[in-house]
Amino acid sequence: MKLDFSIPRRVRLVYFGRIGLGILRNYITETNTTIYENPRIRLNVWVALRMLLSGKRTEYAYYRAFLRWTRPHAVITMEDNNITFYATKAISPTCKTIAVQNGVRNSHSHAADSDFKHDLQRLNKEGYDADIIATLGGLGSNFYRDALSDSRARLIEVGHLMNNALTLASTSDTNRRLVYISKFPNRGAAGVDPEWDSKIILYLGEVGLTARQYYNIEAVAARACAVMAREYSLPFVVLGKRPEWQVGERNFFAKHLAELPWEYMPSTYQASSYESIRPDDIIVNVDSTLGYELFARGLRVVFVAARMHAAEHPEIVEHRFGYPLITDASGPYWTSESSDLEIRRVLQTAISVSNEEWSTLTRNNRQMLFHFDQGNALFCRELDRIGISNTGPRLWTRELIPRN
Numbered sequence: 001m002k003l004d005f006s007i008p009r010r011v012r013l014v015y016f017g018r019i020g021l022g023i024l025r026n027y028i029t030e031t032n033t034t035i036y037e038n039p040r041i042r043l044n045v046w047v048a049l050r051m052l053l054s055g056k057r058t059e060y061a062y063y064r065a066f067l068r069w070t071r072p073h074a075v076i077t078m079e080d081n082n083i084t085f086y087a088t089k090a091i092s093p094t095c096k097t098i099a100v101q102n103g104v105r106n107s108h109s110h111a112a113d114s115d116f117k118h119d120l121q122r123l124n125k126e127g128y129d130a131d132i133i134a135t136l137g138g139l140g141s142n143f144y145r146d147a148l149s150d151s152r153a154r155l156i157e158v159g160h161l162m163n164n165a166l167t168l169a170s171t172s173d174t175n176r177r178l179v180y181i182s183k184f185p186n187r188g189a190a191g192v193d194p195e196w197d198s199k200i201i202l203y204l205g206e207v208g209l210t211a212r213q214y215y216n217i218e219a220v221a222a223r224a225c226a227v228m229a230r231e232y233s234l235p236f237v238v239l240g241k242r243p244e245w246q247v248g249e250r251n252f253f254a255k256h257l258a259e260l261p262w263e264y265m266p267s268t269y270q271a272s273s274y275e276s277i278r279p280d281d282i283i284v285n286v287d288s289t290l291g292y293e294l295f296a297r298g299l300r301v302v303f304v305a306a307r308m309h310a311a312e313h314p315e316i317v318e319h320r321f322g323y324p325l326i327t328d329a330s331g332p333y334w335t336s337e338s339s340d341l342e343i344r345r346v347l348q349t350a351i352s353v354s355n356e357e358w359s360t361l362t363r364n365n366r367q368m369l370f371h372f373d374q375g376n377a378l379f380c381r382e383l384d385r386i387g388i389s390n391t392g393p394r395l396w397t398r399e400l401i402p403r404n
Helices: 021-025 045-053 059-070 083-091 116-124 138-147 216-231 248-256 289-296 340-352 355-369 377-385
Strands: 002-004 013-016 033-036 042-044 074-077 096-100 132-135 154-157 178-181 200-204 207-210 236-239 263-265 282-285 300-304
Touching (some): 059 083, 083 116, 116 138, 132 377, 282 289, 289 355
Parallel strands (some): 013 074, 132 154, 178 282, 282 300
């Protein structure tokens, strides 16, 4: 934890958290701003003193003291799954608040007796809310409609700001590739987790899962894809979620792809995953937000949405493709089973159909699940509506893209 001794000042806009700060600042041009950070990361001593004078020692009390110092016109966040953000409306009802969805949301939790969705449902009755929730599309809107059933929030479907702000790589290389999107966790610089097999890392309802169970699908799906890529003479690429210095991801796939040809592409900076993709790639996704974003663009993305099947909990359905808007366990380009036969089936679809056939086959689900808005015109329009100065629609300025 770092200590901050600066005296808080009144501001026009608060950025709640640092996640997504680069992409937000690509559009927002307000100069009288500040950043709220979790006090366990950065503690402002003046805000903490005001909190203590209130007789409370909770993050809610700290955030309340922070808002009373800063008195912002608006608060914006890309930490849309942070319950404290929604307390803004309970603390300062006239403050405008915008939550920008930053990932697919579900009932993941670190405790068996609570999760974000149910906590938000309960606290919504106590005034926790937002003015605007900018969702990724129909899938995100459905989640927040349920989570904030008593809300006055306006749900707008804008897509993912990063996806909307970037262009895909242009290359003269015409070789089609088979690309697997990794969702491997951060195991630090050493790349070793001594509790990989034993510690429960999350709960889905009352079911607790270890890292080995939860990430087993990464090994199963990647190997099946690498085998099929070799058969079709396609280069096979693992698109990493982690930067180069987090060696655990590379080591994991090297172990499970032994004796098979493959290439690893680490996540060097926040736009690198998008810019590594070529328009003619065949992309394999389990349940990563990135896969849905590329699918929304019309790319050939197949979904091996079998994380729970590979974890030996097929009865848990919320990790399935498009659930709950799509209830079929399998379709032409998606499956909920981790068998080689099923993985080969969906890959065969993507390999064999024409561009026109793929577009027709996926159109309805693409439009229903995720939105794509090149340049973020819809997001900028909402900023205008609540009086936040912005550049208007544009792509992501290179110097504002952070490194990982």
